[in-house]
Structure formats: structure tokens, C-alpha cells
Amino acid sequence: MLDDFLMRAILAGFGLALVAGPLGSFVVWRRMAYFGDSTAHAAILGVALSLAFDLSIYAGTVTVALSVALLVTALAARGQAMDTVLGVIAHSALAFGLVAISFVPSARVDLASYLFGDILAVGHADLAWIWTGALAVLALLAWRWQKLVTASVNEELAMAAGIDPRLERLVLSIALALVVAIAIRIVGSLLISAMLIIPAAAARRFAATPERMAAAASVIASFSVLAGLAASYHIDSPAGPSIVAAAAIFFIIVQLVRFR
Amino acid sequence: MNALITSEKLIIHRPGTSEPVLRDIDFRISPGEIVTVVGPNGSGKSSLIRALLGHMPLVSGKIIRRRDLRIGYVPQQVQLDRTIPMTVRRFLSLPHWVGAEEAAKALARTGVAGLETRQLTELSGGQFQRVLLARALLHDPHLLVLDEPTQGLDQPGMVAFYRLIEDVRHQTGAAVLMVSHDLLVVMRSSDRVICLNGHICCEGTPQDVGNAPEYRALFGAEARGTLALYRHHHDHDHDHGPQHDCASHG
Numbered sequence: 001m002l003d004d005f006l007m008r009a010i011l012a013g014f015g016l017a018l019v020a021g022p023l024g025s026f027v028v029w030r031r032m033a034y035f036g037d038s039t040a041h042a043a044i045l046g047v048a049l050s051l052a053f054d055l056s057i058y059a060g061t062v063t064v065a066l067s068v069a070l071l072v073t074a075l076a077a078r079g080q081a082m083d084t085v086l087g088v089i090a091h092s093a094l095a096f097g098l099v100a101i102s103f104v105p106s107a108r109v110d111l112a113s114y115l116f117g118d119i120l121a122v123g124h125a126d127l128a129w130i131w132t133g134a135l136a137v138l139a140l141l142a143w144r145w146q147k148l149v150t151a152s153v154n155e156e157l158a159m160a161a162g163i164d165p166r167l168e169r170l171v172l173s174i175a176l177a178l179v180v181a182i183a184i185r186i187v188g189s190l191l192i193s194a195m196l197i198i199p200a201a202a203a204r205r206f207a208a209t210p211e212r213m214a215a216a217a218s219v220i221a222s223f224s225v226l227a228g229l230a231a232s233y234h235i236d237s238p239a240g241p242s243i244v245a246a247a248a249i250f251f252i253i254v255q256l257v258r259f260r
Numbered sequence: 261m262n263a264l265i266t267s268e269k270l271i272i273h274r275p276g277t278s279e280p281v282l283r284d285i286d287f288r289i290s291p292g293e294i295v296t297v298v299g300p301n302g303s304g305k306s307s308l309i310r311a312l313l314g315h316m317p318l319v320s321g322k323i324i325r326r327r328d329l330r331i332g333y334v335p336q337q338v339q340l341d342r343t344i345p346m347t348v349r350r351f352l353s354l355p356h357w358v359g360a361e362e363a364a365k366a367l368a369r370t371g372v373a374g375l376e377t378r379q380l381t382e383l384s385g386g387q388f389q390r391v392l393l394a395r396a397l398l399h400d401p402h403l404l405v406l407d408e409p410t411q412g413l414d415q416p417g418m419v420a421f422y423r424l425i426e427d428v429r430h431q432t433g434a435a436v437l438m439v440s441h442d443l444l445v446v447m448r449s450s451d452r453v454i455c456l457n458g459h460i461c462c463e464g465t466p467q468d469v470g471n472a473p474e475y476r477a478l479f480g481a482e483a484r485g486t487l488a489l490y491r492h493h494h495d496h497d498h499d500h501g502p503q504h505d506c507a508s509h510g
Contacts, residue, residue, distance in 0.1 A: 029344045150355040153344060159315050160333035160405075161355050204343060208379070209350045 005120055006233065012122040013225030013243065015134040016179075016186050016195065021203070021218025022141050023175055024196035028204065029152045034086035035072060036176060036193035041090050042068035043180050043189045044097030047114045051104045058129050058181050066177035068093055073173055094189070117188035117240030120232070126185050133182040137175045144171050149210050187240040194244045199224065202251040206259040220250050263288040264329055264403050264435055265312050270321035272304070272311050281307045284459050285321070291402065294429060294436040296446045299456035305439040306336060308456065309407050312437070329403065332396030332434070334389070336407040340380055348383070349376035352395050366394040369431065370424060386417045390424070397428065404428070406438040422449045 027036050043061040050060025068089060075085050101111060113121070122130070141148065151158040151168040158165055183192045199221040200213065207213035228243030270285035282304040289295050297305050310316040312323060313333065340346075352363045360376075367373050370390040375383070383391065389409055396404055406425070410418040426449045429436055440446040446453075454463040455474055462472040 029341060031343070146353075146355040146357075149344075153341075153346065153351070153354060154335065154338050156315075156335035157333065157338070158355070160313055160331065160335070163355060204345060207345045208347055208377075209345055211350075213345050 005122075006229065008122045008124070008127055009119045009229055009239065010225065012119055012127055012130050012186055013229065014222055015127075015130040016183050017199075017221030017225050018218050019134040019137045019141075019179055020183075020196050020199060020221045021216070022214035023137065023172075023179055024198075024200035024217050024221075025203070025210065025214045026141075026148065026152060026172055027176075027193070027196045028200045029210075030172070032172070032176075033193060033197055034083065034090060035069070036196055038072055038086050038090040038093060039065045039069045039173075039176050040180050040183075040189050040192035041097065042093035043184050043192070044114060045093055045100055046097075046181075047184065047189075048097055048100035048104055051106055052100075057184070058133070061184055062177050062181035065180040066174065069173035069177050070170075073169060097189075113188070114184060115188045115190050116238055117184070117186050117191065119186045119229070119239045119243070122185055130182045130185070133178050137178050140171060140175055144168065148172065187243055191240055191244045195221065195247065198244065198247040198251050202247070202254045205254045205257075221247065224250060262326060263290050263324075264326050265289050265437075266324045267312065268322050268324075270308075270311060270323065271319040272307055272316055273319050274307075275316070280319075280458070282311070282456075282458060286460070287312070287454070289403065289435055289437055291435055292429065292433050293452060294426070294450045295438075295452045295454065296450040297437070297439045297454045297456050298441075298446070299461075303457040305456055306407055309405060309437070309439055313405065326402070330399060330401045332398070332401035332404045334392045334396050334404070334406045334409050336439075337411050338388075338392065340388075342381055346380045347376065348372075348378050348380060348391050351380055351391065352398060354395075356399065358398055362398065366397050367391070369397060369428065370394040385412045386421070389413065389421060393424070393428070397432065397434075400432070401434050403435045403437060406436065408439050408441060410440070422446060425449065 027033060042064050046061035046064030047057060049055070049064065050057045053060075072086060072089055076082055098111075101114075110118070147158070147163045148168050148171065150161060151163055151165045155165040158168070179196070180189075180192055183195060187195050199217040202220050203213045203216035207216050224243050224247035227246035227249075229239060231237050231242045231246065232239040265288065267285055267287040270282060270287070271280065272282040272285075273279055274281050285308065287308070297308060299305050307316060311318065313331065314323070314325070348367070349360075349363055352358055352366065358366075363376065364373065367375060370393045372387055372390040372394065375387065375391065380388065380391070393404075393406075393409070396406075404425075409425075410421050413421060425436055425438070428434065438446070448466070450466055452464065453466050453469045455461040455469060455472075462469055462474045464472070
């Protein structure tokens with residue numbers, strides 16, 4: 001079954017969808033969209049470094065993504081205007097990544113696959129990485145869930161309950177870096193944060209609690225994976241962008257439906 | 261009586277600066293007591309609360325909290341983010357899960373029974389404050405800390421809320437420490453009032469404080485609705501900065 005490239009693609013997409021629901025919900029709740037972009041764009045730099053030094057793509061991207069996430073968190077703590085800082089970092093990370101990758105001959109060929117993903121080329125090893133990463137992030141989020149949600153609702157309430165909001169922010173940064181690393185093969189650096197935000201934003205329309213929103217976002221993301229891959233199969237559209245486009249269509253549909 | 265929280269010679273700076281917010285704060289609150297902190301904007305009321313809760317670094321002095329002290333906290337103006345779906349029921353379970361029965365009891369106690377399935381963002385200001393209070397009352401706190409709990413409520417809502425706090429104190433025996441702007445209303449339900457302006461200007465029973473010149477100056481200001489008079493002049497001598505003055509009869 002796993003020998004079929006389409007089956008591997010679906011499983012890889014489901015791995016990402018599973019974790020994109022809860023993590024994407026935090027990105028929406030905490031207004032981390034730009035933060036997600038910075039981290040995801042930095043992954044291109046990670047790809048360049050991995051190829052140049054002959055490292056695993058996953059190790060390279062997670063390292064660079066985590067460094068950028070920590071850098072952004074540190075700058076935010078110093079009271080910089082977040083919007084501007086993130087704008088600077090998100091785009092300069094991408095620019096540096098593209099410059100760096102141009103010096104790596106082997107990567108230049110399939111630059112597009114890192115920018116937009118190449119889910120149809122996912123191999124067995126990729127699947128193992130993706131699912132290990134996804135389950136690790138899910139476990140991390142489940143472990144900290146109550147604290148993360150409390151800190152997202154109100155930091156003062158969290159602190160009064162003995163929760164350190166800075167620690168929870170760090171947990172989310174780590175989770176984001178891991179998800180960026182697993183998503184780069186699937187939807188690519190440019191569309192990772194879309195895959196986090198769009199399903200969660202769609203789920204927000206009808207979910208009554210944080211848990212239901214996270215679960216519904218995972219379901220929407222999974223359907224987006226199926227729909228995107230189907231489109232790619234039938235009309236030969238690029239798979240990664242098709243998945244995100246499918247998620248966007250789900251988003252539009254739920255905006256049109258009246259709930260409650 | 262065994263105090264719940266005591267502080268001695270507390271000095272606190274504005275975070276990240278060497279600008280003093282509070283100095284020489286000797287504070288204590290005993291079980292079952294209702295203590296209200298009044299003072300103008302920027303007088304350090306919220307800083308005092310945060311310091312007593314252990315959220316502010318101390319420059320000097322010390323804070324002693326009774327061992328195993330359980331605190332229920334209602335922070336100042338909780339801004340709700342519409343992006344987080346949150347029912348009242350779910351909110352009560354943050355960060356510790358509570359059973360349905362316990363949740364219903366807490367809501368009933370603060371006069372908002374049956375709101376479990378409503379979204380927080382659909383509540384009125386008064387309902388939301390009561391839900392926050394209900395949440396603070398879970399896990400049987402020894403001390404309720406309320407930072408400007410009636411901000412955004414109209415006069416009747418405010419009066420009703422303070423009456424509720426008195427009731428809660430009678431029912432649970434919890435001590436209450438609150439910060440308030442609403443001098444007249446709050447005085448009536450307090451056992452002790454602390455007038456704060458960078459340091460403790462005066463404190464005592466509402467009657468004692470009511471007879472203090474500082475307090476009368478404060479009330480005069482309130483009556484005339486003049487905020488400027490909050491910054492009162494001195495009749496006792498100090499060596500502190502000009503921005504931290506107490507009242508004299510004006």
C-alpha cells in the first residue's frame with residue numbers, strides 16, 4: 001500500500017493535517033500568522049544549509065526555523081514593534097535563503113519543490129520523519145494543552161495560576177519549528193503558514209470550544225489534502241498549492257453558511 | 261490571627277526601569293478580611309497586587325505568603341479575543357478541570373446560573389465579571405484578589421457587584437483584597453481601606469480613614485469630579501518624589 005506514491009502523499013498530508021489543526025488554532029488565537037511566516041520562510045535557508053553541508057533536510061530546517069523563532073521571541077521580549085520586526089525577518093529570511101540556495105547547484109534544480117512542496121515525491125523516509133514529527137508535536141501540545149490555552153486567553157490569569165507565559169510561548173515556538181520542518185516537503189516554505197491558518201480560521205466559524213476548533217481544523221485540513229491531491233491527480237495541478245486552495249475553498253464555504 | 265499575606269518595606273520599580281512605583285509598603289491581610297486599596301491612576305495599586313501575587317520582582321523588602329495559600333484572582337479588564345471560541349463552562353476549567361456540578365455551583369453563587377453553554381464574548385460586562393468571580397471562587401480560595409473588578413460596569417451594576425462580594429465573603433469566609441476607583445461604594449463594604457499613592461498615605465477602618473484629612477481630600481475631589489485633586493498635597497513630612505504625594509485637607 002505504501003508503495004503507491006499517491007498513498008504516501010495522502011498519508012504525509014494527513015500527518016501534517018493532524019498537527020496543523022491544533023497548532024494552527026494557536027497561531028490564530030495568538031495572532032502569530034506573521035510569526036509563522038518568518039519561521040517558515042527561514043526554512044529555505046535551512047534547506048540551503050542542509051544541502052551545502054550534506055545534512056538531513058529535516059535537521060537543517062528545524063534548526064534554522066527554531067533559531068529564527070527564538071530570535072523573534074527574544075526581540076519581542078525587548079519590546080520591538082512586533083509587526084515590523086516580523087515583516088523584516090520573514091522576508092529577509094526568505095531572501096537570504098534564496099540567495100544561499102543559488103550557491104548550491106543540486107538545490108537550484110528543484111527550488112520550486114522547497115517553495116511549494118513536492119508531496120507526490122514523498123518517500124518512505126519522509127513519511128517516517130513527517131509522522132514522527134507530527135506525533136511529537138501533538139504529544140507536546142497535549143501535554144501543555146491546559147496551560148497553553150489559559151495563557152492564550154489571558155496571561156494574567158495564567159500567571160495567577162502559576163503558569164509562566166514565556167515558557168508556553170517557547171513551547172509553541174518549538175512546535176512551530178518542528179511543523180515547519182515536516183511541512184516543507186508537503187506544501188513548501190511559502191504555504192506552510194497558510195496550511196496552519198486557513199483550516200483553523202474556517203473551524204472558528206462553528207466551533208464552541210478551543211478543543212472542537214482544533215479538531216475541526218484537523219478534519220478540514222485532512223479534507224483539503226484529499227481534495228487537493230484529487231485535483232492534482234485529475235487536472236495535473238501542483239499538489240501543494242492545490243491543497244491550500246482546497247482549504248481556502250472550505251474557508252469560503254463556511255463563511256457563507258449560517259451557524260447558530 | 262495568622263496573616264494570609266504580609267509584606268515588609270516593599271520597594272518596587274517600574275519593570276525595566278529604576279523608577280520607583282512603590283516604596284516602604286508594609287501590608288498584611290488576615291483571614292476573612294476585606295481590604296480595599298484606593299488611589300489615583302499610576303499610584304501603584306496594580307503593581308502592589310502583582311507584587312503580592314508574586315508576579316513582580318522586588319527591589320527590596322519581602323513578602324510572606326501563608327503556606328498553601330489558595331488565591332482566586334480576577335485581573336483588571338480581561339480583553340477577550342474573539343478568535344478563541346470559549347464557552348463559560350470551558351472557561352471555568354482553565355487551567356484546572358472542574359466537574360459540571362462544581363461549575364454550576366460557582367455560577368449560581370455569583371448569580372449567573374445556567375450560562376454554561378454561552379460564549380464568553382456574548383456576555384454583558386456584568387455577566388462576564390460574575391463569571392470571572394465564579395472562576396476565582398473555584399478550588400475554595402482563602403483569598404480573593406480583585407483588580408478593579410467593576411471597570412466598565414454602570415453604577416447599579418457596580419453596587420450589585422460589591423454586594424455580591426460581601427455575600428461571597430460571608431458564605432465562604434474568604435478574605436478579599438481589591439483595588440478600586442469607586443471610592444464611595446467600596447468603602448461601605450470594606451473592613452480596612454488603604455489609600456495608596458506610591459506609598460501608603462493612610463490606612464485603617466473606613467471610619468478611621470474617613471476622618472483622615474487625606475481621605476477627606478480624596479472624597480472632596482471625588483465629589484467635585486476633579487481628577488487633579490487626586491494629586492494631593494502633603495501635611496506630613498517625607499523625602500519622596502513630587503509625583504507621589506498624599507492629600508491634606510485642601
